Amino acid sequence: MSMDAPTISLIILSALGMLISLYAFRVKQKLAKDKGYKPVCDISEKISCTKALDSGHGALFILPNSLYGLAFYALALALAWLGQTGALFALSAPAVLGSVYLAYVSFFRLRVACPLCTIIYALNIALLVMSAYML
Numbered sequence: 774m775s776m777d778a779p780t781i782s783l784i785i786l787s788a789l790g791m792l793i794s795l796y797a798f799r800v801k802q803k804l805a806k807d808k809g810y811k812p813v814c815d816i817s818e819k820i821s822c823t824k825a826l827d828s829g830h831g832a833l834f835i836l837p838n839s840l841y842g843l844a845f846y847a848l849a850l851a852l853a854w855l856g857q858t859g860a861l862f863a864l865s866a867p868a869v870l871g872s873v874y875l876a877y878v879s880f881f882r883l884r885v886a887c888p889l890c891t892i893i894y895a896l897n898i899a900l901l902v903m904s905a906y907m908l
Contacts, residue, residue: 826887866901
């Protein structure tokens, strides 16, 4: 099966999202076991994934956001692989809205920049734009 460059881009973006979500989940697990754990994404007081992931906004219905991210990106990867760009666009639009909300919370309420979160926001926007381009 031959794939065009935009489809390959969607697959790569989805795979990157899965990897970042997996790392965020791992950070959350390690923080739960060891409060002294300092992940590589904690750069300073204002640039910290720990503060965002450990906040009340780092989980929904007791599950960490990273698990929702893993499921989202796995589905996005499958849709991209199958050429279902319309469905991927429909999936990506609410993800971008959620990203806008979480970015607001991170930057303006928590007053912290989360490197992992920011990468996820960018990936969500890129998935939306690329899937819209392919409609």
